[in-house]
Amino acid sequence: MLKFDRQKYLRMIQTHGNNAALTALHADIESWEHETFEGEKGYQPELWKNLADARAFSRELWEAALKPSSVS
DSSP, rough: OOOHHHHHHHHHHHHHHHHHHHHHHHHHHHHHHHHHHHHHHHGGGGHHHHHHHHHHHHHHHHHHHHHSSSOO
């Protein structure tokens, strides 16, 4: 089941950098998209909010990557 954990990616930024966190997040989002829309149970609208949160956080990480300072 989809469980978006913002702290997981923030810790990853601290240890491996923003690019690694973005790569991991995008891989997770791809998996979550499949589960939300095409998984065994078909479309699961209850998962949409978590997926939307993960996508919004991805945009935050991209914006931070384009600036000299980091996300906190």
